[in-house]
Amino acid sequence: MTSRLLVYLVSIVSLCIVTSVYYAAIDTIKILSPQGCRMSWMSPSYLLQSGFDRTWTPLAERYSLWLYREVGWEGHELHGAPVLFIPGNAGSSHQVRSIASSATRQYYSNPHQVAYEFRGKPLKALDSGSVEFNEDLSAFHGTTLDTQRIYTLRVIDYILSLYPPDTPIIIMGHSMGGVVALSVLPHPRVSAIITMSTPYTLPPARFDRRIDHIYSTNEKILMSEPTPVLSLCGGATDLMIPSESCILPEAHAWANGSKPYRRTIFSSALEGSWTGIGHREMVWCHQVRWRVARAALQLGATSTSTERAAVLDTWLHDGQTLPFGYPSSAPPLSLEAAEFLPVDLRLELRNPAGSRTYVLPVPGSSPPGQKFLLYVSQGSIPPTAPHNPLPLHVSIYSCDSRDTCQPLQPSILKLMPSPQPGRPFPVPDEGSDESEGVVVFEAELPLSCSNVAVKMEYADGRGWVVGDFVSKDPFIARTATFSPFLSHVSLGWSPSQLKSAIQLPNLLSNALVVYKLTAILSSGCTEALLRPLLQHTSHPTETHYFPLGPSSRILLHTHASAPFVTSAYTHGVNLTIYSTGENACAVEDLALSVDLWATFGRWGTRYAAPAASWAVGVVAILLFDAWRTAETTGIMPSAGSSLTTFTCARLPILLLLALLTSFIPLPVGVLLGNRGEWLLAPIAPLLLLTVTGLVAISWTMVLALMWPLKTLTRRFPSRPSMVAARRTSSMASFGLICLLIFLLVPWQVGFLGCWIYHLYSCASAKSVHAVSEAVAIPLMTRDDEGDRPNDEQAPLPAQLPATTQDRSAQNERELLLLLMTWLLPLVAPVLAVWVRTLFTAGLTTPFNGDHNVLYVAPFLVLVDPGWGMKWMWTWTWRGQAVGPKARWTMLTLAVVAFVWGPRYTYVVFEVASAVLGVGVIASLMRG
Structure with a gap:
């Protein structure tokens, strides 16, 4: 009873995990990556x-x-x-x-x-x-x-x-x-x-x-x-x-x-x-x-x-590369009418008007340690500009000691959003107003640079311009890889004025992990031209922007690396804070931790197919253990008993083995594709626990499907003559089905037919046993039987259960049904394609490559009710053993399902049909 309760507990835990992952994935659009798309209209x-x-x-x-x-x-x-x-x-x-x-x-x-x-x-x-x-x-x-x-x-x-x-x-x-x-x-x-x-x-x-x-x-x-x-x-x-x-x-x-x-x-x-x-x-x-x-x-x-x-x-520009068209060569700039700013005074123009040139002396530190950063709101630094920009036009020059000025080549030139205070970002069903974007210009200073000139033209009193020198070196936070998984980690960094670059090289950067960032800001941000804006980058092609406000809660996610994908960006999180540097609107602290709910939501879409593959592996182990028991006792255990034994005896060992194997840096296509990343190792035992519960639940659902069929066959039992006729025509049916698969329907249709027929056979077999027990007529006891010892006296047939052979055969058929039930999701997608194509293009549409009879032939034979347990014993040829126990083929299927199945799901069905086909051939060899 305790063992059965353990199976129930695993099933309940599995349902809770699946439900949590599902709802966490649904919440992705709301909490992790909200969408702000404007609707498009047309005629x-x-x-x-x-x-x-x-x-x-x-x-x-x-x-x-x-x-x-x-x-x-x-x-x-x-x-x-x-x-x-x-x-x-x-x-x-x-x-x-x-x-x-x-x-x-x-x-x-x-x-x-x-x-x-x-x-x-x-x-x-x-x-x-x-x-x-x-x-x-x-x-x-x-x-x-x-x-x-x-x-x-x-x-x-x-x-x-x-x-x-x-x-x-x-x-x-x-x-x-x-x-x-x-x-x-x-x-x-x-x-x-x-x-x-x-x-x-x-x-x-x-x-x-x-x-x-x-x-x-x-x-x-x-x-x-x-x-x-x-x-x-x-x-x-x-x-x-x-x-x-x-x-x-x-x-x-x-x-x-x-x-x-x-x-x-x-x-x-x-x-x-x-x-x-x-x-x-x-x-x-x-x-x-x-x-x-x-x-x-x-x-x-x-x-x-x-x-x-x-x-x-x-x-289609994302700011990661320089736009085409920036003037690398242009006429020299004259500084005769330019306005020279004092050293250590940044350029800040609110609502500029007219045309003017401003010169900023490079600070005393050497140019290699400096960068020049400039923001232009709603204006343009050609060729970068927001949609429908203001007339404001800005050019940046590098000037040497002789006041010879040449265009300064940027390392970054992009358009950045400018979120509106008090509104979500992005605004639902609206997004951001690109016309309010801010152009960011960042350039490393050449050794000969002594001044930076900013030429402003055509300003009409709208927008703003802010520029200053910033440090070239980022702040590197040596946060331990596992620290955010345990608690909130303070970055302990001191912000600069216009830009603060923070690198966390030790953090895991993976699609399966979501970090929660909490920012603490000063309260006086009402007068800030550009409120602090966080840029998160973990891959050269992926950037996310987040506005920072008082006690902001931000979820950082990435696609830099992920299961089954080869990537060089497995670690490292880069954060950049852009702002106009008002002291009253400064970021005081940043705290980082892992958000478990959002992290769970990332697992569902990546491990749904691997879960189906691992479930096949679990059922294969059930068959392996059941056939081993039958070899020693002569009785095939039932599916329910096999599940109980697996949960109590096998599952703890397999959970530990899955955990330890996850630490091995295996190739990207093996196991769960995490390349031995130890922080992701617990996913493997968690997935194994989940699929074990799903297998137990699926068997309950199969029993529920068999119940109405059992009731139906009880009302209309098959006659022995009908059963004999069915067996007589089995070879003709086998040939006809193979011909249909070869000419018309894909083999996936044949497999679905096998599953439906086997479901009915298992239900009707139970019904036949029940009827035979109910209508059995007791015989009279012979006089000479009274002298026999008690253990030799034959009980009345009315009190006899089903024979051991029939009961074992029925248990084997049910375990085979459970295996076919979990193989069904692997063929269902192609089956859906065929049904969809049938309605749109007709039956004659060729399905090249889907008419291989060998994939389904073993199942056509095995679902025959008279096949029984013939092939689980030692393979023989003319009465002589020629190989190991056939049950070892199930262990082969389990290894393939666990190791290669998560990525190459189709291999699982191919191996399953192959190992069952080997068993069929071995039985035929016994003759």
Whole structure:
């Protein structure tokens, strides 16, 4: 009884863990990465391209091509630069409307009237086409992805046939559409690829070996093809894909020293966006879509990869790289009319007016230890400026002792948000007002620099300018790696005036960990030009901004490193505080700790598939132990008894083994993909405890499913003659099912049929035993039986339980049913793809690679009620033992499920079908 209570306790704990992780993940959008997207509006229409028919590809009967047109703004004819949009998993061709509408309304100021800024330039409007894949579930099926690739290639050929020779085409892809877009390379006419929320390095579902092949091919393309590729990522707000898989792998330099253009930009760092963006929202979020549209308009007039890279970096900029166009060489600046400021006095201009030059002497310390920092609110330091900037225009020069001034080359030139006091950041359904952004200029001073000149022009009394010299060296906090996991850690740092850089090199930087930062500020911030703004950076492509207020509570998260992803940024957290340095609005202290609730929310989306794989491993161990017991006692234990034994005897040992194994620096694709990071080691035993409880709960659910079937078969029991006829036709049924799988249906359908049939067989077998016990007729006792010893007297048949052989066979069938139940989630995604395709394209649609009968053949044999326990004994050939016990194959399955299954989930089913097939063959060998 105590053992059974332990199983119940583990099940309850498992449910609590799963529930907590689920709700913590849902809260991500609210507490970890709130979304501030403005809605986009348009007047859409879609024109079917009927010319793209079966003469181009047979797939034209399954898919279609559409041309977007903004109603009332442009005609139906082709007149611009071609763009092709590729939707993702379960996506629609209509998702092109947000970007296409923005491109139209930027190019035209009024219907059919070109906007002033585009007149006289070699720019054209966009002809935005979009493919319709009928909402195919492409994330789960490699064949579907490959079919979309073949169709897309023919679409590109068709579109380009409508334009003059050598016309380039721009491709945009959302989610898995970006994977399809990349797979069409190499293509000489594709000028650039822009993807949104596309998983490049890690498939969202790894239930198909062909998906791995497509991803490995795309990785080679990224390393070798010169076509510019830009990836936009939504960050933690995207709950459909882990955004660490959205980061493009770093391209290697070619023989000539150049690299292909590969850029990853998180929406939290994208200038003017500064917000996390959900998976579906990425295509319509206004702060993103208008920039993507403007970049596409500008790309239409480019002819080289360098020009295209410049356009992409101009309109989709995150501040991590310098923008193109900063004047590295310009006419010398004259200081005749300049105003020289006293030493140690910073430049501060509130509501400046007119044009003027200010000169700041470099302090007494040597220039190598100094940087110059300048803020310009709502104005511009060309080419960086907010959207619709003020006329205020600022240039910065470095002057030597002879007052010869040359443009000062920045190390940082970016646009930074300026959150409004008293309002959340980002504002829900609105975001930040980019026009109120602050341009940040930071430059290292050359050795010859004695003065820095700031030239201000066209000021009209709005905005402000603040500049000063800041220290080049950051403050390094040697906080121990585990300290934030135990308590709040004070950073113990002294803030500077305009900028404070803090580095915590020992902290773990992983997608599975969320830190809570508490800031203590002075209370007098009402007059501050720029309130303290925290910038969190842990990866070169990812930046987050947080406004600091009194007792601010900030959650720091990252995608720098994560399970199953190779990364060089596993440790280190970099914090930077920007402010205008008013003493009354200073940051007094920063305290850091780990936020457990937000951390739990990061685990669910990354360990759902590994949990299913580990559950298969648990059931495989149950079968291993059950067959070992049957070998010694002759009785196969029940599934419930096996679960109790596993929980009491095996689970404590496996929990310790999982913990110890997690400390080993294993390859990134092994176990839980944490590379032996000791702070993450407790996740392994916690996951094992959770899946053990889920297995116990699943068996209860299976029993609940069998109950109505048992009641049904009790009312309509099978006759012995019907059972005999069924056994007689088993070979014919086996052959028919194999033929159907080979010609029409995928093998996943056959497996589902096996599971349903086996569920019914297990329920009906129990019913048969119950009926036989109820209707048994007692026999009369013979006179000679009275002289037998008590242990030799045969009891009345009415009092006999089911025979040991029948009971053991039934227990084995139920354990096999439990194994098949946990294998079902591994085939269900592809099964869903087939059902979805069946309704959209018909039964004749080929599912290449899904007609392998060998995957399901062992289950077709094993679900036969007469198979019994034949194959668990020693393998024999002509009466002679030829190998170890067949139960060891289950141990092999368990090892694969625990070690390689979390990343390569499809391998688990392949191994399961292989080891069961070996058992079937061994039984046939016994003859």
